[in-house]
Amino acid sequence: MNRNYIFLTILMLVLAIGTLFLTGNDEPTQIAPEELLQEIIQPTRYITTDQVAKMIIQGDPSLLMVDVRPAAEYEEFALPGSLNIPLEQLLNDGNLAYFGVPGIRVVFISNDDIRADQTWVLTKRLGIDGTYVMKGGLNSWMQTIIDPSQPNADAPSVDHQLYAFRKGAQIYFTGAESAAPDGENVEVQVRRREKTNVAAGGC
Amino acid sequence: MISDKTNIEKPKYINPYLGGVLLGLLILATIYITGRGLGASGAIKSAVVTTSNTVAPKATEANHYMGQFLSDDHSPMYTWLVFESLGVLIGGLLSGIIFGRVKKWRTDHGPRITIKKRLILAVIGGALFGLGSQFGRGCTSGAALSGTATFALGGVIVMFAIFGTGYAVAYFFRKFWI
Amino acid sequence: MGPLIPNGVIGGGWDFVIAILLGVAFGFILEASGFSSSRNLAGVFYGYNFVVLRVFFTALIVAMVGLLYFDYVGWLNLSQIFILPTFLTPMIVGGIIMGVGFVIGGFCPGTSFTGIAIGKLDALFFTIGLYLGIFGFSLAYPLFENFFTSGDLGNVTLMEITGIPAPYFAVAFTVVALAAFWGTMFIEKRVRKNMKQYKF
Numbered sequence: 310m311n312r313n314y315i316f317l318t319i320l321m322l323v324l325a326i327g328t329l330f331l332t333g334n335d336e337p338t339q340i341a342p343e344e345l346l347q348e349i350i351q352p353t354r355y356i357t358t359d360q361v362a363k364m365i366i367q368g369d370p371s372l373l374m375v376d377v378r379p380a381a382e383y384e385e386f387a388l389p390g391s392l393n394i395p396l397e398q399l400l401n402d403g404n405l406a407y408f409g410v411p412g413i414r415v416v417f418i419s420n421d422d423i424r425a426d427q428t429w430v431l432t433k434r435l436g437i438d439g440t441y442v443m444k445g446g447l448n449s450w451m452q453t454i455i456d457p458s459q460p461n462a463d464a465p466s467v468d469h470q471l472y473a474f475r476k477g478a479q480i481y482f483t484g485a486e487s488a489a490p491d492g493e494n495v496e497v498q499v500r501r502r503e504k505t506n507v508a509a510g511g512c
Numbered sequence: 513m514i515s516d517k518t519n520i521e522k523p524k525y526i527n528p529y530l531g532g533v534l535l536g537l538l539i540l541a542t543i544y545i546t547g548r549g550l551g552a553s554g555a556i557k558s559a560v561v562t563t564s565n566t567v568a569p570k571a572t573e574a575n576h577y578m579g580q581f582l583s584d585d586h587s588p589m590y591t592w593l594v595f596e597s598l599g600v601l602i603g604g605l606l607s608g609i610i611f612g613r614v615k616k617w618r619t620d621h622g623p624r625i626t627i628k629k630r631l632i633l634a635v636i637g638g639a640l641f642g643l644g645s646q647f648g649r650g651c652t653s654g655a656a657l658s659g660t661a662t663f664a665l666g667g668v669i670v671m672f673a674i675f676g677t678g679y680a681v682a683y684f685f686r687k688f689w690i
Numbered sequence: 691m692g693p694l695i696p697n698g699v700i701g702g703g704w705d706f707v708i709a710i711l712l713g714v715a716f717g718f719i720l721e722a723s724g725f726s727s728s729r730n731l732a733g734v735f736y737g738y739n740f741v742v743l744r745v746f747f748t749a750l751i752v753a754m755v756g757l758l759y760f761d762y763v764g765w766l767n768l769s770q771i772f773i774l775p776t777f778l779t780p781m782i783v784g785g786i787i788m789g790v791g792f793v794i795g796g797f798c799p800g801t802s803f804t805g806i807a808i809g810k811l812d813a814l815f816f817t818i819g820l821y822l823g824i825f826g827f828s829l830a831y832p833l834f835e836n837f838f839t840s841g842d843l844g845n846v847t848l849m850e851i852t853g854i855p856a857p858y859f860a861v862a863f864t865v866v867a868l869a870a871f872w873g874t875m876f877i878e879k880r881v882r883k884n885m886k887q888y889k890f
Contacts, residue, residue: 525722525723525724525741526722526723528723528724528740528741528744528745528748529744529745529748529871531719531722531723531744531745531748531749532723532744532745532746532747532748532749532752533748533749533752534715534719535716535719535720535723535745535748535749535752536748536749536750536751536752536753536756537752537753537756538712538715538716538719538749539749539752539753540752540753540756540757540760541712542712543693543753543757543766543771544693544694544760544765544766545693545694545695545700545708545712546693546694546695546696546705546708546709546712547693547695547696547770547771547772548693548771548772549772550712550716550800551800552798552799552800552803553799553820553824555799556799556817556820556821556824557824559821560821560824560825560828561828564825564828575828575829575831576831576832576835577827577828577831577835578828578831592705592706592709593709595706595709595710595713596709596710596712596713596716597713597800597803598710598713599709599710599711599712599713599714599715599716599717600713600714600716600717600720600800600803600804600807601713601717601803601804601806601807602710602713602714602717602807603713603714603715603716603717603718603719603720603721603804603807604717604718604720604721604726604803604804604805604806604807604808605717605807605808606714606717606718606721607717607718607719607721607722607804607808608721608726608804608807608808608809610722611721611722613721613726613808614807614808614809615808615809616809617809617810617811617814618809618810618811619810619811619812620727620728620729620796620810620812621729621812622729627811630812631811631812631815633794633795633796634728634795634796634797634812634813634815634816634819635795635815635816635818635819635822636791636794636795636819637790637791637792637793637794637795637796637797637816637819638791638795638797638802638815638816638817638818638819638820638821638822638823639791639819639820639822639823639826640787640788640790640791640794640795640819640823641787641788641791641792641795641797641798641799641816641819641820641823642791642799642819642820642821642822642823642824642825642826642827643784643787643791643823643824643826643827644783644784644785644786644787644788644789644790644791644823645784645788645799645820645823645824646784646824646827646838647777647780647781647783647784647787647838648780648781648784648785648787648788649774649775649777649780649781649784650774651788651798651799651800652746652788652792652798652799652800653716653798653799653800654774655774655781656746657746657749657750657753658753658774659774660750660754660863661749661750661753661754661757662757662771662772662773662774662847663754663757663773663847663848663849663856663859664773664774664776664845664846664847664848665776665843665846665847665848665850665851666774666775666776666777666781666843666846667774668848669776669778669781669782669785670781670784670785670788671785672785673781673782673784673785673786673788673789674785674788674789674792675789676785676789677785677786677788677789677790678734678735678789678790678792678793679735680789681789681790681793682735682736682793685793685794686736688732688794688796689729689732689733689735689736689796690736690738690885
């Protein structure tokens with residue numbers, strides 16, 4: 310009997326002391342710098358204005374547009390259905406719950422794509438998947454969707470198809486604008502991630 | 513006397529270290545599944561709030577302590593700990609049946625006190641424990657065991673306070689037990 | 691991944707089923723270890739039966755060390771589990787009251803339930819006492835409402851208050867517990883030699 314207890318004592322000691330050598334993963338939700346670099350150098354995070362326009366027109370339920378500009382700029386003009394989370398408030402309570410919902414593509418929008426890109430890097434560092442950047446931002450949106458330029462007559466047919474789509478989108482967005490000014494009253498319907506509750510307890 | 517001796521030598525209980533390991537694993541499982549530890553006194557608290565609410569709903573609601581456990585949606589009995597404690601009763605019965613310890617009502621008492629005195633002491637001890645468990649935010653299982661296992665400062669404080677006091681005052685109550 | 695229910699891996703509807711199942715296991719282990727007898731429990735304070743100390747501290751170190759491994763493997767996120775809030779003075783006072791209640795009553799709440807299950811009258815009376823104590827507390831609550839919420843340190847852990855990483859605490863508790871197991875083995879032998887009457 311005593312011999313068994315000696316074994317058990319040693320086993321428990323070894324197990325306990327073993328915990329001292331567990332490499333601390335204090336920041337388990339952050340991804341490694343190498344991975345982050347891999348992601349940054351790949352252009353797959355960009356989504357073009359045309360793709361965004363198409364998704365809005367089709368009413369794609371998986372699209373969540375997040376406008377990362379300051380609230381004042383958002384008030385002035387914003388894409389219909391976009392949600393305003395200024396970059397400064399990204400880490401504020403509850404805002405992160407919008408990201409990382411399975412099946413939802415979050416597209417960051419700013420005037421150019423720098424601010425949106427910064428937001429994207431932040432979310433990547435937090436280990437959140439499914440976030441994208443609208444290439445060229447709202448400036449590009451203006452040039453391509455709201456005021457598309459006609460391609461030359463000898464341009465490839467793809468360009469003409471694209472132009473035709475953009476023209477249609479232009480009517481969709483500007484026409485919608487005159488009906489409901491600036492899409493201001495558009496109800497933003499978003500799914501939030503289930504809150505990861507800290508369990509309550511008590512004896 | 514001889515039979516008593518053999519009882520000391522061969523109790524019909526499982527090895528305490530085996531029990532401890534199982535209990536430790538159970539706490540791990542509980543935390544893994546529910547995110548919190550085990551408890552017991554909370555169930556009695558729910559019972560107190562429930563009966564009080566049935567007898568005098570207005571006064572219960574006005575009571576600052578009990579009032580916070582009332583909810584419009586469901587009875588105060590509808591809590592995790594009540595169901596868990598129900599399980600404790602079933603589990604205890606199960607083990608009692610398996611090891612042949614379920615018998616008609618009987619009382620454990622020290623050799624120097626009567627059954628009546630033991631029962632009075634049990635009520636007093638229970639009342640003190642109930643009172644203390646509210647201040648301590650839990651009893652031995654909820655605060656001391658589950659709390660300390662999760663490295664909570666409060667759990668360690670309660671654990672040392674309970675056992676420290678127990679040893680400190682044990683001498684004065686020795687007549688009750690030995 | 692874990693904890694499962696707070697993270698929504700297991701739906702809320704299963705909550706109470708799981709509660710009962712975990713309770714059954716809890717009750718079974720307590721009863722099978724001998725916690726349904728007040729004489730066994732009180733023995734820890736008089737040196738004739740250290741079953742409480744053995745079960746309690748074995749469970750404690752197994753759970754502590756296990757939690758650290760669970761966290762390391764990624765099964766559990768330690769930041770998501772419930773940490774008992776700390777109210778410094780009320781907890782010390784509460785612990786002292788519970789300590790006295792333990793020696794007088796010979797049970798603690800969880801163990802008294804298992805005692806009732808197998809037909810111990812003193813366990814039943816202890817539970818009645820528990821009920822009265824908590825009821826009395828509720829009635830008298832206005833008197834010490836301020837004291838009850840004083841010394842609030844929030845849901846702090848040992849690590850936060852001392853700055854020492856968790857594994858050191860786990861090792862410290864393990865070493866102390868193992869030493870206590872060996873020490874009490876000899877104490878128990880000596881005390882039991884002098885005991886005339888003791889039934890389990």
